[in-house]
Amino acid sequence: MSGPFAIEESMEGEISVLSLTGYLDAHTAPEFERAIQHSIEAGRFKIVVECRHLTYISSAGLGVFMGFVEDVRENGGDIKICGLIPKVHQVFELLGFQELFHIVDSRSDAIQKFVDVPVWEG
Amino acid sequence: MASIERTFLLKVPSSTQNLALVREFVNSIGAQAGLDERDLFQLTLAVDEACANVIEHAYGNDATKEVLLTANFDDNSLEIRVEDTGVGFDPSGREQKSLETLIAERSKGGLGLKLMQSVMDEVHYDIEPGRKNQLRLVKNLRKPEPPTE
Numbered sequence: 001m002s003g004p005f006a007i008e009e010s011m012e013g014e015i016s017v018l019s020l021t022g023y024l025d026a027h028t029a030p031e032f033e034r035a036i037q038h039s040i041e042a043g044r045f046k047i048v049v050e051c052r053h054l055t056y057i058s059s060a061g062l063g064v065f066m067g068f069v070e071d072v073r074e075n076g077g078d079i080k081i082c083g084l085i086p087k088v089h090q091v092f093e094l095l096g097f098q099e100l101f102h103i104v105d106s107r108s109d110a111i112q113k114f115v116d117v118p119v120w121e122g
Numbered sequence: 123m124a125s126i127e128r129t130f131l132l133k134v135p136s137s138t139q140n141l142a143l144v145r146e147f148v149n150s151i152g153a154q155a156g157l158d159e160r161d162l163f164q165l166t167l168a169v170d171e172a173c174a175n176v177i178e179h180a181y182g183n184d185a186t187k188e189v190l191l192t193a194n195f196d197d198n199s200l201e202i203r204v205e206d207t208g209v210g211f212d213p214s215g216r217e218q219k220s221l222e223t224l225i226a227e228r229s230k231g232g233l234g235l236k237l238m239q240s241v242m243d244e245v246h247y248d249i250e251p252g253r254k255n256q257l258r259l260v261k262n263l264r265k266p267e268p269p270t271e
Contacts, residue, residue, distance in 0.1 A: 004142060026174035027138035033230075056145075058170045059237050063230035066221070070228050087163050094240050095233055096221050 004028060007035045012111055016044040021053040024061030032061065036068045036079075045077025046118075048110040052083035057091050065101065069120075078102070078120050082110040125197040128154070136177045136187040136206075144173050144191065148202065155195040155263060164241035165200070165261050171234040172204040172257050180208030180255060195263070199243075202259045210251030 005028035008019040016039045024032060039047055049065070051057075069079050080102045084092065092103060102113050102120070132147045134140040148169045152162045173189055181187040190205040214235060224232050238245050244260035 023142070025138070025141050025170060026178060027141055058141075058167060058174065059231070059233035060174060062233055066225050066233075067228050067230035070225055087160075090160075090163070091167065091237070094237060100221055100225060 005031060007032060009035060009039075012048070012107075014044070015046045015048055015111055015114055016042075017048045017050060017107065019050040019053070023056035024054060025056065025058045026060035029060040029064055033064045033067075036064060040068065040071060040075075045072045045075040046114055047072060047077065047079045048107060048114075049079060049081050050083050050107050050110070051081065051085070051088060054083075054088055055085070057088050059095075062091065062095060062097065065097070069101070073120050076119060078114070078118065080104065080110040080113050082107055127194055127196045129192065129194040131193075132191040133188050134191075135185045136181040136183070136189050137185040138174065138177055138183070140189075141170055141173060141177075144189075145170055147191065148193065151193045151195070151202075152200065152261075155200045157200070157261070157263070161261060161264075165202070165259075168238045168242050168245075168259050169202050169204065171238050172202075172259060175211055175234055176204060176206045176208065176255075176257075179211035180206045182208075197263065199263055200261045204257045204259070206255050207253060208251075208255065210249040210255045212247045212249045212255075214245070214247050 005022040005024060010017045018035055065079055072079055082104045083106060084103065092098060104110050104113055130151050134143060145166045148166045149162055152165045157165060176189050177183060187208065192203045194201055218236060219232055242259045243262045246258040248256045
């Protein structure tokens with residue numbers, strides 16, 4: 001049986017793409033945290049988090065983006081978010097993440113964003 | 123006609139593993155109360171946040187402890203109470219930092235209360251550390267619009 005949450009990691013050139021499936025809550029957030037940590041430790045600071053198959057997120061999941069994005073940006077990278085389904089998007093918006101993260105529709109948009117705006121300019 | 127109040131209880135061990143079960147419980151009750159999909163999602167999210175706070179902060183992830191949920195609704199509102207007997211975690215007494223500040227501080231928490239307050243009509247804490255801590259979350263039920271001619 002598959003678990004409630006899964007992460008698939010792939011590379012698009014120098015960009016690390018983490019595709020999330022299932023739900024991201026206080027129980028599953030540590031797994032996501034380890035995946036981001038792993039990318040950072042491997043020196044991969046350009047990260048796309050693809051959420052097409054993410055069905056739910058609570059603040060514990062959002063906390064992972066919040067806790068690591070500064071380290072990533074200080075190293076010339078960013079965390080770009082794509083593919084949010086409407087109800088998950090709503091949670092990001094309620095907390096104002098759209099003001100402080102690039103949130104785009106598709107994986108290709110997110111990768112293009114690294115070409116257009118490699119680092120968050122605020 | 124008098125409004126009939128319905129009450130439901132769920133008691134779960136204090137483990138984040140049970141958050142999915144809590145969400146199912148709340149979702150099912152919200153649906154019975156007639157919430158639309160958006161309100162259902164918001165209610166579920168708020169209760170998830172409340173229970174995650176209890177599990178991680180009030181009980182420090184001690185799975186021998188229990189979290190008690192009581193839900194009741196009538197024609198006007200739906201209320202969920204989350205009770206614990208832990209150390210008492212009342213985030214409403216803490217300074218609410220902006221997202222920008224939390225990012226600068228590399229914080230992984232601090233958003234739960236803001237989320238609860240932004241999706242619920244009422245959020246009340248009643249803390250008696252070690253005895254009974256209670257969080258009440260209230261969602262007003264919207265009356266369906268009368269059909270227009």
